[in-house]
Amino acid sequence: MLPFILSFGSVLSAQHKITVTIYLDTTKWAPVAYLSLIPDFSQMNTISYDHIIEQAGTNKDGFYEFSTEYFPEKEQLYRIHFSKKGDPPASLIIGGKDHNHFFLFAARKNEISIIVNQGEKLLNELKFEGYYPNKALQEFNIIFKVLDSLDHIGKNVNREYAMSAVYSDIKEYVDTCSLPLVSLYALYNIDYLEDYQSNPGFYRHYLRKWRSQKSLYFRKFRSSIRQEVEPLWVIGAGGGSITLLIFIIMIIYFRRKKKKRKSPLTDLSIQERKVFELLKQGKSNKEIAEECAVSVSTIKSHVNSIFSKLGISSRKEIIEI
Amino acid sequence: MSQNPKFTVMKTLIKKTVAIMILLVIVITVSSGQEYIRLERSKTLQLSKTSEKKEVIIKVTEDYNYIRIKVQGQVHKGDILVELIDPAGEVRRDFTIKTGSAAAQGISLGAKGYVAGEMERAYRDPENGNWLVRVTSGDAEGQLRVYSLLIYNPRTNMIELEQIEKDTDAHIG
Numbered sequence: 001m002l003p004f005i006l007s008f009g010s011v012l013s014a015q016h017k018i019t020v021t022i023y024l025d026t027t028k029w030a031p032v033a034y035l036s037l038i039p040d041f042s043q044m045n046t047i048s049y050d051h052i053i054e055q056a057g058t059n060k061d062g063f064y065e066f067s068t069e070y071f072p073e074k075e076q077l078y079r080i081h082f083s084k085k086g087d088p089p090a091s092l093i094i095g096g097k098d099h100n101h102f103f104l105f106a107a108r109k110n111e112i113s114i115i116v117n118q119g120e121k122l123l124n125e126l127k128f129e130g131y132y133p134n135k136a137l138q139e140f141n142i143i144f145k146v147l148d149s150l151d152h153i154g155k156n157v158n159r160e161y162a163m164s165a166v167y168s169d170i171k172e173y174v175d176t177c178s179l180p181l182v183s184l185y186a187l188y189n190i191d192y193l194e195d196y197q198s199n200p201g202f203y204r205h206y207l208r209k210w211r212s213q214k215s216l217y218f219r220k221f222r223s224s225i226r227q228e229v230e231p232l233w234v235i236g237a238g239g240g241s242i243t244l245l246i247f248i249i250m251i252i253y254f255r256r257k258k259k260k261r262k263s264p265l266t267d268l269s270i271q272e273r274k275v276f277e278l279l280k281q282g283k284s285n286k287e288i289a290e291e292c293a294v295s296v297s298t299i300k301s302h303v304n305s306i307f308s309k310l311g312i313s314s315r316k317e318i319i320e321i
Numbered sequence: 322m323s324q325n326p327k328f329t330v331m332k333t334l335i336k337k338t339v340a341i342m343i344l345l346v347i348v349i350t351v352s353s354g355q356e357y358i359r360l361e362r363s364k365t366l367q368l369s370k371t372s373e374k375k376e377v378i379i380k381v382t383e384d385y386n387y388i389r390i391k392v393q394g395q396v397h398k399g400d401i402l403v404e405l406i407d408p409a410g411e412v413r414r415d416f417t418i419k420t421g422s423a424a425a426q427g428i429s430l431g432a433k434g435y436v437a438g439e440m441e442r443a444y445r446d447p448e449n450g451n452w453l454v455r456v457t458s459g460d461a462e463g464q465l466r467v468y469s470l471l472i473y474n475p476r477t478n479m480i481e482l483e484q485i486e487k488d489t490d491a492h493i494g
Contacts, residue, residue, distance in 0.1 A: 087437050
């Protein structure tokens with residue numbers, strides 16, 4: 001009974017929040033944590049006031065808390081950062097021992113605890129409790145650290161070869177990770193647009209695998225891939241259009257040529273054409289003879305010739321031509 | 322009593338040898354005191370509300386076996402993209418500063434009416450050639466400071482480089 005009461009009590013007292021346990025050196029760092037919503041993985045290295053959604057001072061235990069009650073229902077990527085004393089609240093430091101931020105996934109009413117172990121670096125090691133995708137995120141961060149450390153191996157070691165090996169590890173993680181957003185987060189940590197050029201099959205498979213994902217993160221990713229593919233597509237479409245245009249022009253040309261060649265009028269002499277035009281107007285042989293100032297018999301001769309050349313047998317057919 | 326001439330020559334030779342050895346020890350001791358050669362540079366770019374690209378070139382020759390680059394940006398208006406590009410043209414790292422609206426987020430700025438971004442990278446045995454820090458400004462007002470530290474260490478080994486890295490932490494910026 002007691003465990004039930006305890007667990008019931010804990011449900012009642014459950015607070016939906018993110019708690020960050022960190023002992024800041026307040027001679028160097030302002031005792032405030034800032035929470036940013038990162039709407040797009042391509043903006044992970046972007047700092048803007050538009051991203052910051054909340055700030056927190058220390059609680060009674062000296063730690064930092066953010067309520068998750070008002071968070072969007074579906075999971076999103078967030079960034080928590082600290083600013084140095086004298087720096088503005090919107091302040092991002094990438095690399096070095098003062099690297100001042102970390103990422104996490106959260107959704108409405110999540111309860112997440114982050115314990116920061118400091119060494120020489122402000123954020124030396126992070127331990128996540130609660131929302132499980134963050135543990136997967138940390139697993140990936142360990143792999144990514146290897147990629148990051150390649151800058152320190154120098155040119156004596158084949159950096160390209162080493163990078164290719166780590167890329168393979170990251171892509172295997174991306175391929176096997178069952179959490180779509182964590183998987184996509186991992187993909188954004190490599191130059192996937194360049195990688196796409198050499199391995200489009202991997203990305204086609206990836207897009208098919210997560211085609212049911214409708215989040216903004218996936219929509220942006222699909223859009224970026226489309227933009228990468230588009231130039232080729234546009235060239236293809238442009239090339240296709242030009243081919244089609246040439247084809248149409250050729251058809252018109254040959255049809256005209258054919259028509260020209262096949263047209264019976266081309267076989268008529270100048271005088272016969274003149275007679276032909278007057279016949280079309282419905283004029284009689286006599287009227288045509290007067291207009292052309294020749295004899296009626298000459299006109300009859302022309303008419304017979306016209307009939308023969310056009311393969312017709314009556315004046316009515318001439319009017320219909 | 323006169324000494325054997327052979328013994329005298331031998332004594333002189335021993336004295337000279339000892340003197341040379343002492344000299345060598347002194348030279349080695351003095352030269353080991355010169356740990357490494359460092360070349361530190363700093364450049365500030367002013368951004369004055371125009372859309373443009375600016376570059377800071379850091380030349381790396383084969384003499385250097387360590388480079389550390391730190392870029393600090395402060396933007397009051399507009400936005401900037403900062404890229405660190407290696408001699409092969411590959412973007413190694415980048416970051417973006419967008420001002421946005423602090424008031425809309427209910428954040429008190431005090432006197433700090435700007436947004437700050439910073440990036441720091443270190444490379445051992447960096448590729449030779451021109452390393453670039455490229456800033457692309459979108460109507461930005463502010464400034465960008467680029468620090469670079471190049472080190473030539475004639476007796477390169479991992480332990481010494483690690484010590485140099487720790488030392489440079491205290492110096493750069």
